[in-house]
Amino acid sequence: MKLKNAVxxxxxxxxxxxxxxxxxxxxxxxxxxxxxxxxxxKDWGCWNMVQxxxxxxxxxxxxxxxxxxxxxxxxxIDFPDLDAFGDNRYSYEVKDIEEVMEWIMNQLEELxxxxxxxxxxxxxxxxxxTGHHPRVKSVITWAGIDSIPARFPEGExxxxxxxxxxRHVKNGRTGQEMPHRxxxxxxxxxxxxxxxxxxxxxxxxxxxxxxxxxIDEAVSITASENLSRWTEGKMIVxxxxxxxxxxxxxxxxxxxxxxxxxxxxxxxQFIEKQGN
Numbered sequence: 001m002k003l004k005n006a007v008x009x010x011x012x013x014x015x016x017x018x019x020x021x022x023x024x025x026x027x028x029x030x031x032x033x034x035x036x037x038x039x040x041x042k043d044w045g046c047w048n049m050v051q052x053x054x055x056x057x058x059x060x061x062x063x064x065x066x067x068x069x070x071x072x073x074x075x076x077i078d079f080p081d082l083d084a085f086g087d088n089r090y091s092y093e094v095k096d097i098e099e100v101m102e103w104i105m106n107q108l109e110e111l112x113x114x115x116x117x118x119x120x121x122x123x124x125x126x127x128x129x130t131g132h133h134p135r136v137k138s139v140i141t142w143a144g145i146d147s148i149p150a151r152f153p154e155g156e157x158x159x160x161x162x163x164x165x166x167r168h169v170k171n172g173r174t175g176q177e178m179p180h181r182x183x184x185x186x187x188x189x190x191x192x193x194x195x196x197x198x199x200x201x202x203x204x205x206x207x208x209x210x211x212x213x214x215i216d217e218a219v220s221i222t223a224s225e226n227l228s229r230w231t232e233g234k235m236i237v238x239x240x241x242x243x244x245x246x247x248x249x250x251x252x253x254x255x256x257x258x259x260x261x262x263x264x265x266x267x268x269q270f271i272e273k274q275g276n
Contacts, residue, residue, distance in 0.1 A: 001107070005076070008103045010067030011092035014084070017042065017076045018064040018100065020107060021055050029111040030137070030271060031060035031104060035097060037121030039171060039178065041065050043077060045247035049256050053264045059116075059271060062104055066096045070178075078174055086166065086179035089187035090126075090148055090195050097130040105135065116271050119144055121219060121243065122151075124210075125197045128227065131204050138207045138274050139231075140267050143216055143243050146223035146230075148188055148195050161185065173249065201230035208233025209270045211263050213241025236266055 003020045010016050019042060022029060032054055036042060042063040051061040065071045068088035070079030079085055101115060114137035119127035124144015131139040145151065153161060161167045161182055168177040188195055208231040212224035221237065228235035238245065238259055246257025256264065 003107070007073060008064065008100060010064075010096035010099050012067070014067040015073050016065045016067045016069075016071070016096075017073060018062065018103065019051065020060070020062045020104065021051065022060040022108070023055055023058045029060055029108060029113045030058075030116060030275070031062055031108075031113055032116050032118055032271070033097070033100060033104070033127075034061065034063040035093075035117065035119040035123030035126050036063070036066065036069070037119075037123045039070075039079075040120070040123070041069055041071050041076060041078070045244060045249040045251045046256055046260055049251075050260070050264060053256065053261075054268065057268055059268065062100065064096070064100050066093050068092050079171070079176060079178065082176065082179055086181045087183065088180075089184045090129075091187050091191050093122075093126050094129050094194070097126055098133070101130075101133055101135060114274070116140065116274070118142065118267065121145060124227070128197050128201050128204065128231075129195065131200070131206055131208075136206055138209070138271060139204065139233075140209045140211070140270065141224065141227055142211050142245070142263060142267075143213060143219050144210065144224060144227055145219055146197055146201075146226040148197060152185055152188070158185075198226070198230055201227055204231050207270075207274055209267065210235040211238060211266060212236075213238045213243065213245060213259065215240060216243045218243040234270075238262060 001022045008018045054061045068084045070085035115135045117127035118140045120142040124141030210224040210228045241259040245260040
């Protein structure tokens with residue numbers, strides 16, 4: 001099976017695009033569910049080549065645009081819908097992933113499926129929050145975050161956000177002023193227990209792997225150290241690797257960056273061990 005730019009319904013019933021590919025002649029299906037990060041999308045940088053890496057080695061792969069990432073069904077690349085981006089909140093991303101897992105079950109109902117969640121950056125926090133699903137066999141974070149409130153402003157900046165109702169972050173690549181409505185913070189306040197990455201990590205009873213570059217400029221390596229401690233999972237430091245492990249957007253080479261290849265290789269080894 002190979003589905004490209006299929007449609008699923010995520011949080012608030014919003015339609016978004018999804019890819020699903022499985023290797024041929026497999027009965028017990030291992031499927032990676034890949035979750036992109038902040039200001040990301042399923043076709044960002046090297047993610048299509050990452051998909052091909054796993055397919056070539058007998059592992060199915062699914063990746064999606066989170067429903068409120070700023071893309072649309074007609075224009076999924078970059079961020080044409082800043083209203084949706086501004087409405088996003090962490091509970092929406094959790095709902096999206098839960099809906100995607102059920103969507104996969106419906107697409108492959110004749111197969112015995114094991115899901116392996118991979119989340120990059122903010123997606124790493126998301127897969128910790130959703131890793132309890134009974135079909136999930138393992139959870140892997142790539143430069144994952146360890147705290148939602150730590151990503152919010154504090155003090156006067158927080159109060160300004162509360163008063164004005166929206167704050168903007170400039171996207172250095174696209175030049176867009178990306179809005180964040182205060183509803184994102186209110187959502188976290190209302191769902192602190194459900195959105196506590198620390199508590200969900202401590203409760204997670206699945207094998208976990210945490211990979212992090214030692215020159216990550218966006219998420220401190222201490223985040224993966226915390227995730228590893230809370231989940232009692234393995235952590236591997238990728239030497240001389242940045243936040244995206246050498247990937248960027250657009251990416252014009254025809255092969256994975258060496259550091260991202262290393263990340264994929266270590267992840268594959270970990271997933272294969274879960275079948276033993």
